[in-house]
Amino acid sequence: MELNEGKNKFIEAWGIFGSEWGINRTMAQIHALLLVSAEPLSTEDIMEELNVSRGNVNMNTRDLITWGIVSRVLKKGERREFFQADKDIYKVAIKIMNERRKRELGPVLETLRELKQVKGNTTEAREFKRVVADISSFGENTDKMIERMVKADENWFTGSLMKFLVK
Amino acid sequence: MELNEGKNKFIEAWGIFGSEWGINRTMAQIHALLLVSAEPLSTEDIMEELNVSRGNVNMNTRDLITWGIVSRVLKKGERREFFQADKDIYKVAIKIMNERRKRELGPVLETLRELKQVKGNTTEAREFKRVVADISSFGENTDKMIERMVKADENWFTGSLMKFLVK
DNA sequence: TTAAACTTTCAAAATATATTGAAAGTTTGT
DNA sequence: ACAAACTTTCAATATATTTTGAAAGTTTAA
Incomplete structure (x- = not known):
């Protein structure tokens, strides 16, 4: 080609x-x-x-x-x-993840935090709060994970993380 | 509320x-x-x-x-x-990641593999192949990472991975 | 076998998103 | 101060995506 x-x-x-x-x-x-x-x-x-x-x-x-x-x-x-x-694809990927974290994940996490305050102690309400809390916790962890990636250097990303995940 | x-x-x-x-x-x-x-x-x-x-x-x-x-x-x-x-949010997240991997990442990786075969040994061609190879390698690693997540159990995901990344 | 209860399809309509390009705005050199 | 060279804006237009709903299809029970 x-x-x-x-x-x-x-x-x-x-x-x-x-x-x-x-x-x-x-x-x-x-x-x-x-x-x-x-x-x-x-x-x-x-x-x-x-x-x-x-x-x-x-x-x-x-x-x-x-x-x-x-x-x-x-x-x-x-x-x-x-x-x-910027031709350093790791930097690019991290910047994109971080921007999307701030723009899109942020607002959802805020909503989820509010939703954990829903009133009621019926089975239904407790089930709702459980689902919301699960999603919230997953989202918060993802958020923190991306924050850590942003702070880490490229070597951590390509080295330790990839070894942990792929090797 | x-x-x-x-x-x-x-x-x-x-x-x-x-x-x-x-x-x-x-x-x-x-x-x-x-x-x-x-x-x-x-x-x-x-x-x-x-x-x-x-x-x-x-x-x-x-x-x-x-x-x-x-x-x-x-x-x-x-x-x-x-x-x-399915209310298990980890399973849901992994299924979504895996479907998108197959549907969207797969075709891109295939294209990138082809593009690494581009002819030419000019500075421009070599630079092109370097960028493509970088993106390709990043993509392949992401692909493998998701594959491993699919195989791993929920405990690995919430336990080891999250500890490694967030704690 | 029939008809009621339900699901699926898909062309047309509605909506949402992206693009154009000419006009307005800005910067720079003389 | 001027005008050429460039950038930005945004209302109109084009394109792409989603939604509708009536008709066709399917399944079930009697």
Whole structure:
């Protein structure tokens, strides 16, 4: 397979994978394109490569930046901005997990904490509280686990954790 | 908070959380409703509780069944089927992870394996293959990790793993 | 064998999400 | 201060996904 065909296949695969996990296709594709580009790309480069509009590229690059996995870079002598993806996949994975932890897991955990306060001592109420407490405890542990991953260094992640889990 | 209000809040929260993770809202809500119901529910019960159509309930309950986290039950003397969710949240989480592994991770890993065969020995081609190999290795490890979780017993999950990660 | 009780299907409609692109806004160099 | 070069915004449009509900299909009991 040729390099260019490979890049296109990667962009396509990453786009599908992203959309299966609630990330919009273009955002995932821009991320993929930047991951496999040797050089940082401009808005125009991305527009051309993926056939999407300027507005779309602007929105999604900004979004990728707020996720902390893409950064703006300046080339000397150039007025416009270029974009570049962090190519360390462990850092990327941890940043994504951590952002989703904060944005999506956080609110659920808060709701679950409230729900443990439901009144009543009937069988039904106790059963409800048991289910909620189980889910809550599972969620809190997942939350702490991701927090620890963020603090740990890459070596811990690839070394100790992977050994513990996979070997 | 009263039990009923609590149940509704839980159903709402679970629906939002699900849709953020690429699971349709009704499916997540049906799952939530079954999780907090003391008794198995019929199609009609679910239609009424969530205000959705018969077709929608039918599609989504069948989908939940293929995920392995909801089962049909029969009540004696009753003609129709009732639905019941597995309330062991660890089992549920592992089943969901494992299904997503098979359905979504699998195809990506296959593509990545192909992409490692890209021709060329230029700096650009080597850089591409390095990025692909990194992502591939991360993905394969995640895949193996989930496979091990499936095989392990609940105690390993709640005990050893959580201790290793969180404590 | 019939019909009532129930489940499933799927084309059409509704809803939600993503994308466009032109206009407005901003920055920079002269 | 100006205008060229660039970025951002957002209402309109397009696309994708979900939901509906009536009709078709199936099962059961008498």
